[in-house]
Amino acid sequence: MTEFTTKDLIVLYEDNHIIVVVKPFNIPSQADESKDKDMLTIVKEYLEEKYDKPGQAYVGLVHRLDRPTGGVMVFAKTSKAAARLSEDIRNGEFEKMYLCVSCGVPNQRQGELKHYLKKNQAKNIVQVVPQATEGAKLAILDYSFVQEVKGFSLFKIQLHTGRSHQIRVQMASIGLPLFGDSKYGADPKTYKHKLGLWATEIKFVHPVKKEKMTFIVHPPKDEVPWKAFDISRILNVGIAPNPYDDLANFNVLQDKTKALIKQENKDNQ
Secondary structure (H helix, E strand, O other): OOOOOOHEEEEEEOOOOOOOOEOOOOOOOOOOOOOOOHHHHHHHHHHHHHHOOOOOOOOOOOOOOOOOOOEEEEEOOOOHHHHHHHHHHHOOOEEEEEEEEEEEEOOOOOEEEEEEEEEEEOOOEEEEOOOOOOEEEEEEEEEEEEEEEEOEEEEEEEEEEOOOOOHHHHHHHHHOHHHHHHHHHOOOOOOOOOOOEEEEEEEEEEOOOOOEEEEEOOOOOOOOOHOOHHHHHHHHOOOOOOOOOOOOOHHHHHHHHHHHHHHHHHHHH
16 A cells, blocks of 8 residues: 555645545554554645645644544644534534444344443453443444345444444444454455445534534445445435545535535524
């Protein structure tokens, strides 16, 4: 894999307060022990180059995606924006929706999963544990079955808590490990492919303008396992239907998304 740089960064939206970007698979959200280039550093370098800043640009990390997971992320460009977005996340006012592909077909097409999770540092995995376990953290998500192809199932996941490896562990706990996930028991023939998990939508209130913001990004349509499913029908509106296109239709889709947001705001009044 060639190194991901600022020239490769897909920026969906930027103003004086926030920047919304697409994180590719297998890039850390922030610096870790691997010393590989991470999204936080890349966004900082992008802003420094774009605005010819003499010093380091401020970029606040307000939420994370696990390294193998790709998708949409928002970063703060000011400490005030970072504090307000972080508070919204703590208060459950920052909505996150994922797509995932699991090995197997569900017995129950939709439901809520509620578990207590704890990181096993020695094995670098997260495990489901009893509630009384010291250090256990509550994890909650809603899942909804969308489509099945040759024994693999596409789900929409609404995440209510942000625990490490949460979707991977919770789906595996009901016998539906994610495609390509060697840590949590996927079909071995899927291991050569990227993890079947994509952060496809975020909704939040702008930290300064107080407008409802919605960003929807499709997973790469030509890659396994996504190309087996009818993603464009499932996500029929978005700012970037394929983050690896040249975004020539960016403005049309952005206008369509803004229209939806305006209607949503009007309906909620």
